[in-house]
Amino acid sequence: MTLLTTMMDQSLDEGYAAAARARGEVGRRRLPTTTRGKLLLGAGLAMAAVVVTISGVNAHDARPELAKEHDALVQRVTDATAAADKLQHQVESARAQVDAEQQKALHDGVDSGLASLDAAVGTGAVTGPGVKLVIDDPADAGTGGGIDPRTSGGFSGGRLRDRDLQLVVNGLWQAGAEAVAVNGQRLTALSPIRAAGDAILVDNRPLVPPYTVLAIGDEKVLPAAFQESMGGHYLKLLQDSYGIRANLSGQHALSLPAAVGFALRLASPLPDTPGTGAPSAQPSGAPATSTPLSPSASPSPSPTSGTPAPSRPSRTGASKS
Amino acid sequence: MIAVLGLVAGVIVGLFVQPSVPPAVVPYLPIAVVAALDAVFGGVRAMLDGIFDDKVFVVSFLSNVVVAALIVFLGDQLGVGSQLSTGVVVVLGIRIFSNAAAIRRHVFRA
Numbered sequence: 001m002t003l004l005t006t007m008m009d010q011s012l013d014e015g016y017a018a019a020a021r022a023r024g025e026v027g028r029r030r031l032p033t034t035t036r037g038k039l040l041l042g043a044g045l046a047m048a049a050v051v052v053t054i055s056g057v058n059a060h061d062a063r064p065e066l067a068k069e070h071d072a073l074v075q076r077v078t079d080a081t082a083a084a085d086k087l088q089h090q091v092e093s094a095r096a097q098v099d100a101e102q103q104k105a106l107h108d109g110v111d112s113g114l115a116s117l118d119a120a121v122g123t124g125a126v127t128g129p130g131v132k133l134v135i136d137d138p139a140d141a142g143t144g145g146g147i148d149p150r151t152s153g154g155f156s157g158g159r160l161r162d163r164d165l166q167l168v169v170n171g172l173w174q175a176g177a178e179a180v181a182v183n184g185q186r187l188t189a190l191s192p193i194r195a196a197g198d199a200i201l202v203d204n205r206p207l208v209p210p211y212t213v214l215a216i217g218d219e220k221v222l223p224a225a226f227q228e229s230m231g232g233h234y235l236k237l238l239q240d241s242y243g244i245r246a247n248l249s250g251q252h253a254l255s256l257p258a259a260v261g262f263a264l265r266l267a268s269p270l271p272d273t274p275g276t277g278a279p280s281a282q283p284s285g286a287p288a289t290s291t292p293l294s295p296s297a298s299p300s301p302s303p304t305s306g307t308p309a310p311s312r313p314s315r316t317g318a319s320k321s
Numbered sequence: 322m323i324a325v326l327g328l329v330a331g332v333i334v335g336l337f338v339q340p341s342v343p344p345a346v347v348p349y350l351p352i353a354v355v356a357a358l359d360a361v362f363g364g365v366r367a368m369l370d371g372i373f374d375d376k377v378f379v380v381s382f383l384s385n386v387v388v389a390a391l392i393v394f395l396g397d398q399l400g401v402g403s404q405l406s407t408g409v410v411v412v413l414g415i416r417i418f419s420n421a422a423a424i425r426r427h428v429f430r431a
Contacts, residue, residue, distance in 0.1 A: 008415065008419055011363075011366075011418075012370070012420060013367070015374070015381055016377050017372055019376070020371075020374065032375045038323040038324065038375075040375035040379050041364075041379075042326060043379060044364070044375070044379040045324050045361070046330050046331035047379075048357040048360065048382060049329075049332045049335065050332075052354050053331065053334075053335025054335045055351060055353070056335075058342055058347065058350060
């Protein structure tokens with residue numbers, strides 16, 4: 001309390017009173033009259049003004065600094081994305097080169113097996129009939145909202161998460177899809193579907209809704225089979241309960257790109273078992289089920305479709321780019 | 322007249338020269354501002370009290386800024402810089418308030 005009282009009482013610098021006492025003049029001297037005094041007062045006021053102004057200018061500059069930083073970060077993201085795209089193009093052209101060299105090195109007969117293997121694994125672009133499944137968040141789902149309505153108890157709407165997409169894609173595999181791509185990202189056995197914040201990552205590339213899932217399979221059988229599968233039921237549940245919008249349509253001709261980042265680092269194939277001609281490490285594109293894919297050289301039909309020829313993916317990757 | 326010129330010159334210097342403040346000094350700028358304001362208000366009150374002294378004004382201004390910055394610097398070294406700068410701002414703020422109140426009494430007689 002004493003401290004506060006002292007602070008309140010002695011708010012004026014004691015130096016003024018002391019100086020006045022020393023001069024013996026109290027209550028008369030208001031402004032300095034001598035030139036030296038005036039200069040001193042001017043200098044003091046100038047210093048005060050400089051300090052205040054510099055600080056103000058500094059605080060004013062700090063805001064654009066933040067904006068500049070933000071812009072620089074955005075620029076870095078854009079640059080990195082562009083660099084990644086460039087690298088992807090390089091990968092694609094290098095792969096085309098490798099394919100061409102392979103064609104040259106291998107003789108016919110073996111090649112058809114290789115092509116179908118490529119298509120099945122996902123490293124070769126494929127085309128064929130199939131279904132197009134467009135999934136989107138509900139219309140009322142905020143784009144930047146941090147609160148997930150599903151966890152906060154509201155049932156009005158929701159947002160598609162990575163787990164949902166995993167289940168839907170697995171449902172497609174289960175229904176007999178032979179090749180699946182999500183927003184142009186071809187799925188392989190090594191493609192993760194994960195989440196980073198609110199974004200869904202496929203093959204570590206962030207996706208933007210709506211999510212377009214392309215699946216090659218029998219266009220007559222696949223939609224019904226999908227709707228009967230686990231993933232189909234789950235998607236129906238999402239539609240009914242959370243307002244997720246989904247549209248499944250059969251397509252006569254779909255073309256799926258080759259997967260980009262497919263490289264085995266540690267796994268190496270076993271020595272060829274005689275007779276099959278295919279590596280015994282079965283390259284299956286389906287993490288959940290391996291039934292739809294048969295990487296053997298013969299054009300075997302997928303289990304759910306009875307028509308062998310049209311549903312089999314044909315290879316277009318080598319001619320691309 | 323010279324005082325007003327000094328004020329204007331200070332503002333102009335701060336605005337147009339735009340001296341680049343070293344990053345090490347930046348945390349002490351707000352404290353310096355509060356100390357400068359305290360000195361200015363004290364000077365005005367002293368003037369109204371009739372005991373203004375130019376030397377005391379300049380010296381109190383400089384010492385206020387230096388001591389305030391020193392206290393905050395010391396606090397930074399001890400890891401309590403933000404608390405100490407709060408303390409400095411509180412003390413100087415109270416002084417500014419009571420000086421402003423004294424000035425108000427002088428000017429408005431209320």
